[in-house]
Every structure is written in C-alpha cells, then in structure tokens.
Amino acid sequence: MSLPIFVLNGPNLNLLGVREPHIYGSTTLADIEASCRALAGELGYDLVFRQTNHEGELIEWVQEARTAASALVINPAGYGHTSVALLDALKNVPGPIVECHLSNPAQRESFRHHTYVSLAATGVVAGFGADSYAVAIRAAVAVLRR
Numbered sequence: 001m002s003l004p005i006f007v008l009n010g011p012n013l014n015l016l017g018v019r020e021p022h023i024y025g026s027t028t029l030a031d032i033e034a035s036c037r038a039l040a041g042e043l044g045y046d047l048v049f050r051q052t053n054h055e056g057e058l059i060e061w062v063q064e065a066r067t068a069a070s071a072l073v074i075n076p077a078g079y080g081h082t083s084v085a086l087l088d089a090l091k092n093v094p095g096p097i098v099e100c101h102l103s104n105p106a107q108r109e110s111f112r113h114h115t116y117v118s119l120a121a122t123g124v125v126a127g128f129g130a131d132s133y134a135v136a137i138r139a140a141v142a143v144l145r146r
C-alpha cells in the first residue's frame with residue numbers, strides 16, 4: 001500500500017469562498033478537499049488534507065511528509081513569498097512536490113512573482129482556480145508513476 005498524498009494549505013485559505021472571490025472563486029476549502037479526496041481515491045491514493053494559518057505548523061507538516069507521504073501538493077499561500085524556513089523544510093522531502101495556487105501570481109503584484117517554494121518544487125500549477133488542486137494531484141501521480 002502506497003503512502004498517502006499530502007495536500008497542505010497555508011494561511012487564509014480557510015476563508016476560501018468568502019475571501020476575495022473575484023480572485024479565488026467561490027469554492028470553499030471543504031469543497032476542494034472533497035474533490036481532492038475523490039480524485040486521489042480514483043488514482044489509488046489516500047489523502048491527507050490540512051490547512052493552517054501558522055508557519056511553524058506548516059513546517060512541521062512538511063517535515064512529517066518526508067516519511068509519511070508519497071507526494072506533497074502545497075499551496076503555501078502568502079508564506080510562499082516570504083518563508084526561507086518553509087523552503088528549507090521542503091528541501092528534505094524526497095518525493096515529488098507540486099506547488100499549487102488558485103490564482104496566477106505571475107499576473108498579480110510584483111511581490112507575488114517570486115516564491116521560495118518554487119526552488120524546491122518539482123513543478124508549479126497556478127491560475128486554474130480550485131481546479132489547480134486536481135491538476136497538481138494528477139501531476140504528482142504522473143511523477144510517481146514514471
């Protein structure tokens with residue numbers, strides 16, 4: 001039995017559905033979790049899906065993913081643009097890492113154009129709204145099946 005896919009979500013993503021819906025859409029994080037869980041099941045994986053507003057907690061979960069996850073999908077939210085500590089944690093994850101964003105940060109303010117997470121990610125999915133998560137899970141599984 002394979003280890004689960006971890007999907008980790010950073011700060012303010014608990015507010016999806018009410019948070020700047022013109023940018024992030026009206027889908028809630030619970031909706032995204034349900035569709036990720038269904039897709040992972042179809043692809044033969046269990047799913048661990050979590051959200052935190054705390055940088056240290058996110059880093060602890062990334063450390064957990066080192067040994068407990070087949071692959072990691074992470075929407076670091078604002079911490080992607082600021083956290084060297086998160087990058088340092090991600091560098092120790094042996095499996096595929098897919099950085100995932102609902103919006104396309106490259107089209108937004110210049111401070112969103114750089115993410116530390118990208119330096120450790122296998123690849124990045126951005127700009128497809130809630131569908132970015134499904135694309136990210138499919139990409140992670142494609143890498144696992146190589």
Ligand code: DQA
Pocket residue numbers: 011012013075076077078079100101102103104105112
């Ligand atoms: C985000 C993009 C980030 O720039 C922002 O800080 C977020 C959400 C996204 O999913 O589009 O919180 O990661």
